[in-house]
Amino acid sequence: GQQVMQIPQYQHVQEGEDFTTYCNSSTTLSNIQWYKQRPGGHPVFLIQLVKSGEVKKQKRLTFQFGEAKKNSSLHITATQTTDVGTYFCAGQSGGGADGLTFGKGTHLIIQP
Amino acid sequence: NAGVTQTPKFQVLKTGQSMTLQCAQDMNHEYMSWYRQDPGMGLRLIHYSVGAGITDQGEVPNGYNVSRSTTEDFPLRLLSAAPSQTSVYFCASRWEVGTEAFFGQGTRLTVV
Numbered sequence: 576g577q578q579v580m581q582i583p584q585y586q587h588v589q590e591g592e593d594f595t596t597y598c599n600s601s602t603t604l605s606n607i608q609w610y611k612q613r614p615g616g617h618p619v620f621l622i623q624l625v626k627s628g629e630v631k632k633q634k635r636l637t638f639q640f641g642e643a644k645k646n647s648s649l650h651i652t653a654t655q656t657t658d659v660g661t662y663f664c665a666g667q668s669g670g671g672a673d674g675l676t677f678g679k680g681t682h683l684i685i686q687p
Numbered sequence: 688n689a690g691v692t693q694t695p696k697f698q699v700l701k702t703g704q705s706m707t708l709q710c711a712q713d714m715n716h717e718y719m720s721w722y723r724q725d726p727g728m729g730l731r732l733i734h735y736s737v738g739a740g741i742t743d744q745g746e747v748p749n750g751y752n753v754s755r756s757t758t759e760d761f762p763l764r765l766l767s768a769a770p771s772q773t774s775v776y777f778c779a780s781r782w783e784v785g786t787e788a789f790f791g792q793g794t795r796l797t798v799v
């Protein structure tokens with residue numbers, strides 16, 4: 576079945592440093608979604624990428640979808656303490672059913 | 688508009704007990720899913736439904752049952768609780784495949 580690998584599992588940064596998490600799928604994706612989960616909270620949708628090579632920005636967050644639609648990345652510029660949490664990618668395959676496969680997430684820990 | 692509501696928020700069960708985790712959404716979404724979240728494992732799909740009367744198994748269905756008699760409700764039943772089912776359970780709903788998923792607040796279940 577479809578597998579979505581996400582690295583790194585943990586990332587410690589100093590406040591103000593940049594952060595990147597990477598997502599790779601074993602199969603071609605129809606789209607990829609990104610979610611953020613604050614400590615003790617629930618996953619919250621951030622963005623969806625659909626097109627090959629697509630790049631989207633949300634303030635300090637930049638999301639990319641690879642040309643082959645098998646990989647994606649999330650980059651945060653100048654991290655702030657409010658960015659703390661776990662970032663998940665979720666790949667959507669072209670098949671039916673639920674079809675949403677989550678990566679294991681990257682825990683972002685920020686040291687002031 | 689409450690979104691996705693899960694009850695209870697916390698539950699402690701003894702091995703062998705049964706219980707039902709409740710999930711309700713008021714967004715008229717067709718797709719509903721149950722995930723479990725364990726440390727280092729990300730979100731794993733237990734069961735999902737693509738509409739009232741239609742359910743199917745996800746990645747880790749053993750020990751759980753679901754039914755979908757209405758669009759709004761998607762309860763998850765633990766038939767005979769085991770310590771391995773200690774986890775945080777999230778219910779999610781979305782309009783259709785390829786749209787963002789809305790998560791409930793989660794149920795933290797401990798089986799002793």
